[in-house]
Amino acid sequence: MRLLLLANTIAIALLSFNVMAEASPLEFHGYMRGGVGLSNNAGSNSKWEVNKVGRLGNENDLYGEFGLKKGLYSDDKVSFVVDSMLAYWEGQDSNASDKSVNVVQLNIQAQGLFDDKDIVLWAGDRYYQRHDVHIVDNYFWDVSGIGGGVEHINMGPGKLSFALIQDTVDESSNDQDDVTGVIVDIRYAGIPMWENADLEVGLDYNYGNERDGQTIDADDSIMLTAILNQTFDIGFNQTIIQLANSGYAEQMTTYGYGNGLVRNAANNDATGLRIINWGVVSLGNNIELGHSVRYAAATNVSGTDTDDSTFSVVIRPMYKWTKRMRTVLELGTFTETINDLDSSGSKFTIAQSWVPQSGFWARPEIRIFATYLDDVKNDDRNKTLDMTGLSIGMQVEAWW
Template sequence: MKKVSVIAAAVAASLAAGSAFAVDFNGYMRAGIGISGETGSDQSFNKNGIGRLGNENDNYSEFGLAETLQTGEQTWRIESMIASGHDGANGWEDGDFVVAQFAAKATGVLGFDPGATLWAGKTYYQRKDIHISDWYFLNTSGTGGGIENISIGDTKLSVALIQDGEDKDANEAGYMADVRLAGINLWDDASLEVALVYNFGVEGNNGKIDGDDGLMATGILHQGLSNGFNQTVFQYGTAGYGVQMANFWGSGAYYDRSGNENDGSGFRIINWGVMNLGESWEMGHQLAYLSGSDLGADKIDSSQYSVVVRPMYKWNDTMRTIFEGGYNAGDVDNEDFGSAKFTIAQAWAMGDSFWARPEIRVYGSYLIDTENDDQFGAGEDTDFVVGIQAEAWW
């Protein structure tokens, strides 16, 4: 028998031993077209700081296939996902295709805690994001392994080791040791989650890493409300994580090992949430303050703040009008910067919830570079974009 036939037979036999064969198809997509008054095409201008609605210029998609198998008290899940991004300028065009996830996850195989999950492979690892600004403030996804949801009283401990870059020519590689404790009960409908990520480099023969190891600490206070939820987040980072906390909207997945960030540190405070404001109104928001010192080779200081609000009026179960305003300003090495946006969109969605998708929206966005940095062409500090976009997850 050919090798491939043996493998096929083994797969068929193992699937037959499971309780069912039902592939889980999941994913995400956004695609659309925009016309700009200044640059011609649609724009994406500082969307993490001023909001993403009517402020995206790409097509992006994720297609996931997963299979869950049951054998006795054990549950095995095989997950895979292909992701693609391109500018959408043509009907048939090259784009970036990556295998974003392929991992095996097993629950019920660890005798000390049947509810814990053992995993290995490449996965989206417990990502934390704010949807209205497309910002992952904690994202250590990658290739690795670990154990999730170890019971410690009412709380859940997760530990993982995930690779973070490799330079074969320099004989060096980076890793993230990620430890999280979730479900720390505080008061009514309030809980705390803490995460510590230690990023370190390993040198091979004749390898030399100039960058110091760094620590990123995160605390997430989640408050459930009768009309929604609110989260307050505090994060602090050292060395290569310091610049991520302060200068750009980093998530923890990138680390500078050049040595330029060894003396740096940074922190940020975030508040965000979604709530109902009556029978027909719903609103999401983001408030953030970011600050850092001794960043980069020049040891600069920086600080900035961001305000984004997205109120939505629901005409009925399908049609809604969405507004989004955002402002982001601060200074880097005593040089001011600033940007602002206002968007109005008429949208139709599968349901009346803030999170209801699929959604098709027609929008107009007014973008402002408040410091006149020629963001939209020579001498241009404003732009107006009209467009149509679809967004969905399933």
């Protein structure tokens, strides 16, 4: 009910916004996933190490994003747009006590104000130029939040973007005052390399702004990102390299994404890197294959002399029996050493699914699945219970 009231309120506000020039219709877009299942070790179907072993048949929650976008002004190649989004989450094992509704986007974007008509000026709360690997449900570069910036500036062969985004994190659990953090995000995209290949590079500088009487012992952090995009007639491939220091170094091995920085002075000498390769290819008319390979390492995290590392591989082949029915497999495995504790595990999922049309990214997709998780090794049993076992269930995923 809260979600419906919030959505209605935002929609009414957008529809009632009148300007001198004719505005565009209200656009509705979004994403959802959800389902039901049973597991012999977790009651409901399991959700375990999704970023490391893959998400297919390994999610036990209901999640949805509901976006409302409205053009407020459009005249003489100048446009102003308001972009808003609600996000809903509900755990499978709980009812009213385990639900949340949040406003995750609310911003204004203006285009056409300058001689370079591609330039967009924006401010507000925004999912900002996010990059992810979908099959492991992980955003490796995501500095989204409240901020503002200028993007898509034509400069040389590519486009330059600049943004300032707030990153204040609740530090009460670390027995210290909150730090007002700001991310300076600079990226240059669309650099041509060779045929059907381009490069995007970026720098994120996360700094803490001291208040009167406050001393921040943790150093500011820098994260460098390079993304090489390659398209083929049969698919695409993407290679990512990230280098980081201080608090960003810790995020390399903990699947962090660029915001939510924990300012720990013990990380001041930390360094880290992350290398990802993922993509999708067609192997004939009826077979498609998605994959994700990830390696990350960090040193001097939390002031220790130990080295942290993580390595994971996920592959998702599918066989298309007809235009609308397919069988999908997903196999994932990982091994890691974090804080001198070793962990490793694997997952195997088989799913029969139905879609409206052929293609790896075709959605909506309704699936019946069986998943086997193998929690091979875990030195920290107080943190994670043994998840070895079988799950069966039904799930749907869609975007629009």
